[in-house]
Amino acid sequence: MGLAERRKALGYSQEELAQLLGVDRTTVGRWENGRVYPQPPQRRGLAAVLEVSLEELDSLLGPLRGSARETGGNQSSEPPNAGDPDEMIRRAFLRILSVSGALTVLPVDEAEALAEGVRGGVPADFARMNSHLWQVYQLSRSKEAVYPVVRDQLATLNDALTGHHGSPRPLLNAAADLFQLAGEVAFDGNRYADAAASYALAASVSKDAQAYDLWACALVRHAYVDMSERRYRQAAQMLDAAERLAGRGDRNLSTRHWVSSVQAEAYAALGDLEACERAMDRAETVRDLTADSVNGGWLRFDGARLAEERGSRYVRLGRLGLAEEALERALAQTALAPGQSYRRRGAVLTDLAAIGAKRRDAEQVVAYGKEAISLARASGSGYVGRRLRGLCDEFGPLSRDHRVGELRAEIATLGTP
Template structure:
């Protein structure tokens, strides 16, 4: 095994390794190709990042020197370079754009006949969509579902292309599938792609007058805004989502989910009163029946209320309230029949942030280290994104050697 093999096996990109070690990416590229060897001052930290001792690291370096890459002079396409990843992204965006344009086309007299012919097709797509949502939720690595979803998008795109108009039933299938495609992009921190998918989901759902589906697309788009710290923009989107949801099925939990995300936006703005008001609205989900959600594009069932409340109190600096809610959330996740690495990781990041506000180094290390483990094990870009904000919370505590090492590992993870 070479140095590059070990680096990639642990999920580090060249940028991530370079950031963690304080060197340029091209330096890591030269180490990979066996052109140069790491200087002695970098080796202890490199060994820790690669989870090997110094003797094993030395053997990896020597193997790299003996086995130079055949394309040593070529630019590297590691991680998110202009290689297969860009090709996949372009294809994904092409499918979204073509199908979205077709959805926007006005219906003509053939629409009624097309709708009759499309119902069976749409039912098949919806059954497959339901299956894909289940696979997505159960998958340890969400990205493993992406090729199947891309294939389903292409099939739907072909079905839409063959029709003179866009039947409402196929618009519903498209609005459903685009939301799943958006979630996959969002989990990989591809926020521009996620926003495009959610916009198309909203367009397709609007065309079908599927109000709850439409509102959920807007909610997911609001998550892109909150992830970027654009809380006022998120509030605007959620205000529209709320109005759309009012026209939907009030036996569903759509309005309560809108309120839960609105709480996050108001917490980001530092508005405690509006945040708590929204959280109280979200908790009304407990009064709805078992059919309030569908485990697909609408999954808000009240099981995350403690997580949501705890995370919002961390944002607002209400530490005692936050810790109580997050402790409840961890216990609920531990006892759940199906474990969610993404949810558990998010709660652990919130507890680490709470420890940072209290200047409790042990809590930071314990919670963030476990969240790092979950992020690596699941390849979750979402947990990585949450962890990336943690060093800013740590602040002056980064002078502690253990905290500094943790920050370096987070930097390496966020580059993968």
Template sequence: MTLKDRRKALGYSQERFAALVGVDRTTVGRWDRGETEPQPEYRPKMAAVLRVGLVVLDALIKESSASPEPDTGSPSHDVYGPGEDDMIRREFLRVLAVAGAVAALSAEESDVVADAAVRDDAAGFLRMNEHLWQVYQLARSKASVRPVVTGQLTALNESLSDRPSPHGPRCVAAGDLFQLAGELAFDGNRYTDAAAAYSLAASASKEAGAFDLWACALVRHAYVEMAGGQYREAVGLLSVAERVAKRGDSSLSTRQWVAAVQAEAHAGLGHTPECEQALDQAETVLHLGAEAHNGGWLRFDGSRLAEERGARYVQLGQLDKAEDALHDALRQGALAKGQSFRRRGVVLVDLAAIGAKRQDADQMLTYATEALRLARQSSSGYVARRLQGLQAEIGSLVDDRRVAELGAEIAALSAS
């Protein structure tokens, strides 16, 4: 077995493993291919992350060096290569640059299209985007939506290439659609692709002067940072998102969503007062009207407040308060009959984490087993990743045969 084999068996992407060890993803790629060996200062942390002793780690490193992967001349990617996604992003950046240049030219120097035609074109894309968000939310397997989103991005790029100016209305459509593309990548644990999509969404939204759309792109980018344990970086991003949202529409729930995610980042840093303050700010969404969200790129409507608060209390170690809030979330989801497999799975993982922290094997197994079932049914990489994180909480429970078997099932799910 090589380093790469062990890493993937535990469900770690190159990005996640790099974040845990404290190196760049490209360094992990070189270790995977046997091109270089880890320096001694990284080995104790690697051994802990891979759950092996230093002797076994040394054997994995030697096996990797003895069986190097062929150098294809291109970067290593765990799931998807740069391929079509990367080409779409490069094309959009080229079109955006051309559009900006054309817009700066005088009317005599540029071929300006009628505003009405552009608005009609953009409206068509926005209607399709709205439909795709609905499909995404209802889809049991999020990955099944990827081909049609890719097709929509290609069509939007072609539209921008054909008529690069004026480009504001279609940049709104791009800022919307790239956020959906980022969601798909994030759910599949492709953090680099997700970050790239959210960055493009922010750029397009800024170009269009769509402040709420722009703020939401920054919020989603913060989730990528938190997935890698980079909570301080997430706080910085969210601070910018907060300032951008203040320039947006106060009747929308953008500011409340920013606050909800700020609570998560502060909880990750152990900042209880800041977390509580942000949660209270998020709850002001309940005072907004029915049109506070659009069900697409902005979906924060207050229905997740219980699960958000419960999850934050888990992070902060306030287990009794967390358990009450999470059970409320499950009850609310059952009554509404609209809680997705992904959302329910995350609540169950948090309840399992409470059992693990209490060293209560029965509680941990009850909730984790159900979450594992939902992760398999939905093919959600996000729920699988949350289950993988549960492994770090198990501690002495690993001596329980049932817990060990569950850990093997989680590892197999993450690897697949």
């Protein structure tokens, strides 16, 4: 039996299945005809809707058409992801990496000879545009909406790199900055492989530019991918490297404080209360920095989220009283802040629902959970959806309560934008 047969056996049309998973009908069609595989978060939702295990889902999906297994080793004339915008942006990333790597090893006069002039902008223009894009990303309800603009900026940067006069370092910084933004968009959409690739490219270019703060921030973001897939020890190792790099960076920036805050999250997941609290205390010293210590782009850590971050760590560690106090304070802050991120408020609500689950308080779970679902749908945030799916693991005996059961069913319908 294939995927289409299983769908039909359960009485779903392609449109109905797509609606349940939050994807387009054509995406379901591509899964069924073997052109692409579902992304990891989509696979979990698809398996739940089709009432099969992940292993059974693999057998339903079968091999991709055009793969070596189906063609006897011959490459298909039309790759499964031909024309896929994500594949196009990956190729552009690799092109920038290749060109920037060449520029860093060539003498300045030879680098200048690569082209006749700068086409599409100067380094200062890229820094300003990237900073603007980060602001748009931060304020956008739907993070995916920023993606087309990132692609346009990437194309312009490609042109500038091949025609740049002088030191390549400012453009390398701009490329590393842009890679991190593209990674954030992919991460919010649960496209972990794309996010990890973008962060790895950002780290590589930052290394070439000897930009230690950019480099450390790329590793922090990469650690978030590991934590999202519950590889906490690997995340802690990545963050240790980021801590060493941040120590070589600009002491006027908040890089090292952000590293400490994320280290606290990894330690909490590993159950190490002492290390978690030490890391949070280090993060708190960000308040000692001046107001211009945050660049507003790839480094946005200013301590404004410390209450919710501390609360989230305490939830993970089972310190519910301390967690609730911090999260309620954070919830009030997110209600008052202008242009506040749906993603940020949704995460706080999910943590408060998790406290209710640990206390076996179905009313608290449902009240906070439903509001978080509403924000996830309004914003299309894969991040909030992912947090809500993690909440389901906390339900335990509460799953027998029909209200919690209905909440679980609503969470299952949250798909990847």
